[in-house]
Amino acid sequence: MLKYIWRDKKQLIIIILIVLVCSIALAIGIYAQITNSKITKTEAEREEADYEDLKNNFDSIFTNTINKEGAVKVVNANINYDEIIETKYDINEKKETKYNIVAKIPLFKEETATTKKINQEIFDIFGQKIADIITNNKAYTIYNMGYVGYINDNILSLVIKCTLKEGTNPQRTIIQTYNYNIDEDRLVSLDEIIQKRNLDKEKMQERITEEITKVSQQNTSIMEQGYNVYQRNPNNDMYKVENTPNFFLGKNKTLYLIYAYGNKENTSETDLIIF
Numbered sequence: 001m002l003k004y005i006w007r008d009k010k011q012l013i014i015i016i017l018i019v020l021v022c023s024i025a026l027a028i029g030i031y032a033q034i035t036n037s038k039i040t041k042t043e044a045e046r047e048e049a050d051y052e053d054l055k056n057n058f059d060s061i062f063t064n065t066i067n068k069e070g071a072v073k074v075v076n077a078n079i080n081y082d083e084i085i086e087t088k089y090d091i092n093e094k095k096e097t098k099y100n101i102v103a104k105i106p107l108f109k110e111e112t113a114t115t116k117k118i119n120q121e122i123f124d125i126f127g128q129k130i131a132d133i134i135t136n137n138k139a140y141t142i143y144n145m146g147y148v149g150y151i152n153d154n155i156l157s158l159v160i161k162c163t164l165k166e167g168t169n170p171q172r173t174i175i176q177t178y179n180y181n182i183d184e185d186r187l188v189s190l191d192e193i194i195q196k197r198n199l200d201k202e203k204m205q206e207r208i209t210e211e212i213t214k215v216s217q218q219n220t221s222i223m224e225q226g227y228n229v230y231q232r233n234p235n236n237d238m239y240k241v242e243n244t245p246n247f248f249l250g251k252n253k254t255l256y257l258i259y260a261y262g263n264k265e266n267t268s269e270t271d272l273i274i275f
Contacts, residue, residue, distance in 0.1 A: 054254065055272050062161050064104045066149035067251070083109055084156060084182065085149055091130060099133050103145035106158065112185045118178050125176060126162060139167025150250050155188055155196075156180045157248035163268065172262035173270055177246045190247050190257075197255055199275055205241050208257070208273050212239055215271060230261055230269040 066085050088107040094100045105127055108115035126145060133141050145162035158178045165171040179188040194201060216232040223229055237243055238259070246258040259271040 051274060054274050058256075058272060059161075061148045061250070062146035062159070063148055064106070064146050066151065066156070068151045085109065085158065089127065093134070097140060099137055099141045099143065101130060101133065101141075101143045103130060103143060103162070104147065105145065106147045106149070106160065114180070114185050114187065118180070118187075122160065122176070125174070126160065129164070137166070139169075141166045150248065151182075152249045152253050154181060154183045155193075155249060156182055157250065159248050164262075170266045171268045172266055173260060173268040174262050175246055175258055175260035175270065176263075177248045177258065179248060190241070190244060193247070193249060193255060194241075197253060197275070199255070201241055204273075204275060207275075208239050208241065209234055211273055212259075212271060230265075230267045232271070 064087060066082075068082075085106050086109045087104045089103070089105040091101055091103045091105070103126070105122065107119045107122060111119060130143060133143055142165040143162065145160070147158065147160045149156055149158045151157075156179070158180065160176045162174050163171055164174065179193065180186075181188050194204070212232050213234040216234055219229045219231055223231065241257075244257050244259070246260060246263075248256050248258075250256055255275040257273040257275075259273075261267050261269045261271075
C-alpha cells in the first residue's frame with residue numbers, strides 16, 4: 001500500500017515539476033517579447049524625438065557663426081576656410097514709433113564670380129529692405145535677422161533667417177540658403193547633396209508628401225473651428241524634391257529642406273523636412 005502511495009506521490013511531483021518548468025519557459029518567452037517590443041518602441045520613439053528636437057531647435061541655430069563639421073578636406077591651400085564669411089553689417093537701430101532693427105548681414109569676404117552674385121542677392125533681399133524701413137516705412141516695423149553657416153568637407157552652407165513685422169500685417173519669416181563649393185567656386189545643387197549623402201530620392205519624396213499632408217490635415221481641422229491658418233496643398237509641385245529652393249547641410253551632414261512660405265507671403269509658417 002505504501003508502495004502505491006509513494007508511486008502516486010512521485011508521479012504528482014513529476015507532473016508539478018513539468019508544469020512549473022513549462023510555466024517558467026512561457027513566462028520567459030512572454031517577457032522576452034515584451035522586452036523586445038519595448039526596446040524597439042523606445043528606439044523608434046528616440047528617433048522621432050531626435051527628429052522633433054531638430055525641428056523645435058531650428059530657430060536657436062542662428063548664432064551668427066560658421067561651424068566646421070569634422071575635418072575639412074582642404075583642396076585649395078590658398079583658401080582660408082576660417083575667414084570665408086564675415087558679418088559685414090551689424091545693425092542695431094531703434095526709433096520710437098518708427099522701427100526696431102536688429103540685424104547681422106553676412107557676406108563673403110573675397111568676391112569671386114560666384115560669391116559676388118551671392119553677396120548682391122543677400123543685399124538685395126535683406127540689406128535693401130533695411131534701408132527701405134529706415135527711409136520709407138509707413139508703419140512701426142520690427143526686423144530681426146541672423147545667420148549660421150556649416151562647413152562639411154568643402155561645402156559651405158549659409159543659412160540666413162529674418163522675421164519682419166510691419167504694422168498690423170502678419171509677421172513674415174524669410175529664409176534664404178546658399179550651398180557653396182569652396183574649392184570649385186560654385187553653388188551646389190540639391191541633387192549633388194542627395195548623392196553625397198546616398199539618399200533615396202523616392203523615399204525623400206514620400207516623406208515630404210507624408211509630412212505636408214499631415215500638416216495640411218491638421219490645419220484643415222483648425223480652419224473648421226474658425227481660425228485662420230496657412231493652408232498647404234500637398235499636390236503642389238513646389239513640394240517635389242527637385243523644386244525645393246532652400247536646403248542646407250547642417251551638423252553631422254544633416255540635410256534640411258526648407259519651405260519658408262514667408263519668402264513670398266505675409267506668414268511666419270515654415271515647414272522643415274530633415275534627413
